[in-house]
Amino acid sequence: MNIERLMQRIRLGEDSTLELKQLVIRENGKSIEPHPDSLADELAALGNANGGMLILGIDDKTRAVTGIALEYLDRVEAWLTAICNDRIKPPLDVVTHHVELPDADGQLRPVIVAEVPQSLWVHQSGNGYFRRVGHAKRKLEPDVLARLFQQRSQARIIRFEEQPVFDAGYTDFDPLLVNRFTREDQDDAQIQLQRLHLLRKTDGGLRAGVAGVLLCTLTPHRWLRNAEIIAVAHDGLVNNPDDQVDAQEIRGPLDRQIWDAIHFVQRNMRTPARKVLGRIDYPQYDLAAVFEAVVNAVAHRDYSRDAQRIRLFMFSDRMEIYTPGALPNSMTIESMASISAPRNEVIASLFAQYYPVEEPLYGKNQLMDKRGAGVRMILKRSEALSGKRPLYENLGDMELKLTIFAAPPPERNAGWQAIPSSGMRIGNDD
CATH class of the missing domain: 3.30.950.30 (Schlafen, AAA domain)
Structure with missing residues (x-):
């Protein structure tokens, strides 16, 4: 100074x-x-x-x-x-x-x-x-107050994800993250990022947009302290600190948050197996459905809610994912499976174009697609595995709660053992 x-x-x-x-x-x-x-x-x-x-x-x-x-x-x-x-x-x-x-x-x-x-x-x-x-x-x-609310996008005149972040600019972007969105044979990188709504011109110069901070910086929580996932795994059925077996504050650019959350689930998911005439696994969750649920939470959450974070809780019989924000654009719980209305259109569009998924297990080529079939897939595949239909709940127009039920383990007979998805054995052969 x-x-x-x-x-x-x-x-x-x-x-x-x-x-x-x-x-x-x-x-x-x-x-x-x-x-x-x-x-x-x-x-x-x-x-x-x-x-x-x-x-x-x-x-x-x-x-x-x-x-x-x-x-x-x-x-x-x-x-x-x-x-x-x-x-x-x-x-x-x-x-x-x-x-x-x-x-x-x-x-x-x-x-x-x-x-x-x-x-x-x-x-x-x-x-x-x-x-x-x-x-x-x-x-x-x-x-004057009404106009100020409109200017700051709380009335959604301008989408919140496109709002400029006062003290963040192009120099705060990580070059490797920026490379995903730019092409050498096209305009200057900053112009390309403006077209994608990741940078925004203001009276004070060129500022990073909210989406730019979330996708192109290594530490989005520096500017948006709610931009993280709180993940906790419990050994029991309730949110009891004494039963906690793993916890993680998941931060970083949004795509990294998604993959870290999936790895957290894989690390803490038990996968019973039988070893009779070859190994047969019985996973607790359909990972393609979990992947879709995490992507939806990250892409559709309300980032203007300063004090709320995505929360992912794992229990012995279920998984709960809490996404900040009411349902967007007049959607209802009943219409979610048939209507696609993204809150964050910039993020959803970029997820569908610039983020390839190379693992066939997840059943898609990009983080998001434009078919609007994600919720149906979560419901169908999870119910097919566990026998219970996942439950969506709108909690006081403040956050969306998704409960995915764990598949019951097979009967414990000869050749049965239980291991977490990481491959570490935690049970004994009968």
């Missing part, structure tokens, strides 16, 4: 992207002023406008560096983080820096600089909806 440039901005005073705040700390750090709701309003106002910077430890009237006592620095940062998470909805992501700035006597004093990005969402703070105008916050009138 350029200290000279920072001091110059402080000397010139607050503007549409700079907020200065002096801190008053009392009762050994138990009481901090300004009031948390007041600071939440200022932070949300920056996020609802063009982003900006908050500096704690500066007198906003005299612009003097008053600093933060060193012993309270971590406590103040925790206080600031709690405000962003607990008093702003949805939570506001900020980047904090501990910096020493010279006061009027030249003595270095610690301050906290919080960088607030232009947010992908519209944020509500303790006293309502605010937006930064000039050097002050202004309460958003209903018509």
Whole structure:
């Protein structure tokens, strides 16, 4: 961080992207002023406008560096983080820096600089909806608020996956991931990525779109912290930590998340087998159906839901997959098997064109196809194996739950053993 440039901005005073705040700390750090709701309003106002910077430890009237006592620095940062998470909805992501700035006597004093990005969402703070105008916050009138929701795609005027991500650009893309979408004999790579809606032109320059972050960066959760799969395997029938045998936070570009989730299922799926006149396997799940279910969850989930992740739970008798978001485009549970209406059209289209599947076991040539037969396949193949039809449930228009039931093991007689799909033997011959 350029200290000279920072001091110059402080000397010139607050503007549409700079907020200065002096801190008053009392009762050994138990009481901090300004009031948390007041600071939440200022932070949300920056996020609802063009982003900006908050500096704690500066007198906003005299612009003097008053600093933060060193012993309270971590406590103040925790206080600031709690405000962003607990008093702003949805939570506001900020980047904090501990910096020493010279006061009027030249003595270095610690301050906290919080960088607030232009947010992908519209944020509500303790006293309502605010937006930064000039050097002050202004309460958003209903018509202005409605337009802001539309601009930020929460009204789905522009698909969320096409929205620009404020602090992500082409330089954040991994070259190997980009190669999948570009051709040397065509236009410049950045132009090609714009055509695919992975990059987007904005007033601030060329930004990565949400789909670009999800498909072309190695760490999408850096910008979209919900972009991951939580996978947990249990030995019993309920979600009991004492029965947990494996767990994994699955991150990375979306195609890698899909394959890592499938490997998690294979690693924890028991495959009983008979060894009479040759080996015969009896897998718990049809892997082609599981593969389709995971692809659907990743491709169709609502990535605008900041606090929700895909969750995959394995139990001894079933698998549960929770996908954030209500059913899109007026779909119902009953119509899912016959209607294809993707929420994320860019991701679904790219999955169908640029992601070949070379394993015949999964019964398809690309991660997705355009036939809209995925749900029917999940239902048919899973029921054929287990004898129970998978169950889709719409949980309060917040998430979609899919339950796939495990096939019962064969009767335990001569030559029977049980092994996980990895091949490690976990049972004894009778």
